[in-house]
Amino acid sequence: MAEMIAILTFLFWITASVHADSVINKTNSRRLKSSTDEQRLYRYLMKNYDRNTRPVYNASHAVNVSVGISLTQIFDVDERNQVITTNIWLDQEWMDEKLIWDPDEYSGLSVLRVPCMSIWRPDIVLYNSADDYKDGYMEALAMVSNNGRVFWPPIVKLRSTCSIDITYFPFDDQICKLKMGSWAYDGTQVDVFRRAQPVDLSNFVGNGEWELIGVRAVRNVVYYPCCNTPFPDVTFTIHIRRRTLYYTYNVIVPCIMLSILTLAGFWMRPDSGEKVSLGLTVLLAFSVFMLLIAENMPATSSFVPLIGIYLTTTMSLTSLSVILAVMTSNINHRGLKEQHIPVWIKRLLLCLAKVFCMRLHFIENGRDLVEPDKCMKQMDSNDSGYSLMGYENGEIIHPVVNSLKRQDGVDRSDCMDEVLQKLQTLITREDEKDKNELIIKQWTEAAEVLDRLLFWLFVICTTFGSIIILVILPLFKSVHLEET
Numbered sequence: 001m002a003e004m005i006a007i008l009t010f011l012f013w014i015t016a017s018v019h020a021d022s023v024i025n026k027t028n029s030r031r032l033k034s035s036t037d038e039q040r041l042y043r044y045l046m047k048n049y050d051r052n053t054r055p056v057y058n059a060s061h062a063v064n065v066s067v068g069i070s071l072t073q074i075f076d077v078d079e080r081n082q083v084i085t086t087n088i089w090l091d092q093e094w095m096d097e098k099l100i101w102d103p104d105e106y107s108g109l110s111v112l113r114v115p116c117m118s119i120w121r122p123d124i125v126l127y128n129s130a131d132d133y134k135d136g137y138m139e140a141l142a143m144v145s146n147n148g149r150v151f152w153p154p155i156v157k158l159r160s161t162c163s164i165d166i167t168y169f170p171f172d173d174q175i176c177k178l179k180m181g182s183w184a185y186d187g188t189q190v191d192v193f194r195r196a197q198p199v200d201l202s203n204f205v206g207n208g209e210w211e212l213i214g215v216r217a218v219r220n221v222v223y224y225p226c227c228n229t230p231f232p233d234v235t236f237t238i239h240i241r242r243r244t245l246y247y248t249y250n251v252i253v254p255c256i257m258l259s260i261l262t263l264a265g266f267w268m269r270p271d272s273g274e275k276v277s278l279g280l281t282v283l284l285a286f287s288v289f290m291l292l293i294a295e296n297m298p299a300t301s302s303f304v305p306l307i308g309i310y311l312t313t314t315m316s317l318t319s320l321s322v323i324l325a326v327m328t329s330n331i332n333h334r335g336l337k338e339q340h341i342p343v344w345i346k347r348l349l350l351c352l353a354k355v356f357c358m359r360l361h362f363i364e365n366g367r368d369l370v371e372p373d374k375c376m377k378q379m380d381s382n383d384s385g386y387s388l389m390g391y392e393n394g395e396i397i398h399p400v401v402n403s404l405k406r407q408d409g410v411d412r413s414d415c416m417d418e419v420l421q422k423l424q425t426l427i428t429r430e431d432e433k434d435k436n437e438l439i440i441k442q443w444t445e446a447a448e449v450l451d452r453l454l455f456w457l458f459v460i461c462t463t464f465g466s467i468i469i470l471v472i473l474p475l476f477k478s479v480h481l482e483e484t
Helices: 002-034 037-046 245-267 274-293 306-337 343-355 366-370 394-405 413-483
Strands: 063-078 083-095 111-115 124-126 141-145 149-152 155-161 173-182 190-200 210-222 231-242
Touching (some): 063 173, 173 190, 190 210, 306 413
Antiparallel strands (some): 124 173, 210 231
């Protein structure tokens, strides 16, 4: 009986053990079915993984990091503070020896996306940053391949320093650099290289003020005074060019229109006082206009902007035109002082008149207009011996005088003497008046010739000045860029 009880107890224990194993196996099977391949792989990779140390088993080996950028937008170029703001995808790629697995064990899974905070990352920073580094990079997922290659492309908004040269503003080109490298690791621990395709511009969005000319990447190895080990970096050079349509439409064209108004003043009559008023009005308009556009011009004392030189030149010509307008007005009024034009000035004026296709009627024919056509004949000796010379109607006065002298047979020589003196005085006054009017008209013609000469001189100076400053000088910026 006791043996039967022992046998039954043993069978019961075996049955209970088999049932317990079955329950455990079912539970484990359920647990295994609830875990995905990515979960199993992530737990496997992160087991005993330390993100604070370099992912190499041999400490003498360096981690080779390849760096590239995908430039998506140029936000702003701050000329005053010499800062450029760009939006890029910072592409970083390196080998992590602790993140290697066999894809066959995980249903052919060869690439795993893991949080970037879970793995080691190179401390690639922007050396010439104008930011305070309080935000850091975007916490994007890192793409890990089964052979240990890690690719991490965070989106970064960079504010970097850039030496702005506004010598040829607004026709300037700017060269800005982004220097990328490891901050704490030297070249023996983290070696930085550029990627096979270091720059990607397929997603670039254009800027309304700046045109992107090109981007290039160069690897440099620098030795700093702090350390004897090399510090490699990859420097990306961004070449941009300012779009000139805005400044041409709002700055250059109004300046040219004001210059044309300055030239119009030389076509006004020399005796018109509006010449000076027009010049002062244009000069005042230039001053107000320069104050308005000064806000758009970069404030710097290191360079003189090209547009500033153009505005200063144009304002100088306008100021000179006002001074010359006063001078021509003075020349025009010299005739009122009864000053004759020197002979050498007349010859010079006649030569200039031929060049400018002008006809100087009073300067050319001045002598003929003053001298009388006829002279009165000398009176007979029997007619008191008086003569009346220098008046074109003397032949009419002569018989009148004779008739008065012999009227009623009475000799009235004393009366005739007085009449002749009065007539001579009137004739002399008329001659002087004609001479003075002729002198005034000659000086007026001289002022007109001077105005015409100054007009063409200002046309030449304004045209050549505009061409040299706005067309020729910007061509030298290519030589300047090659030197930099």
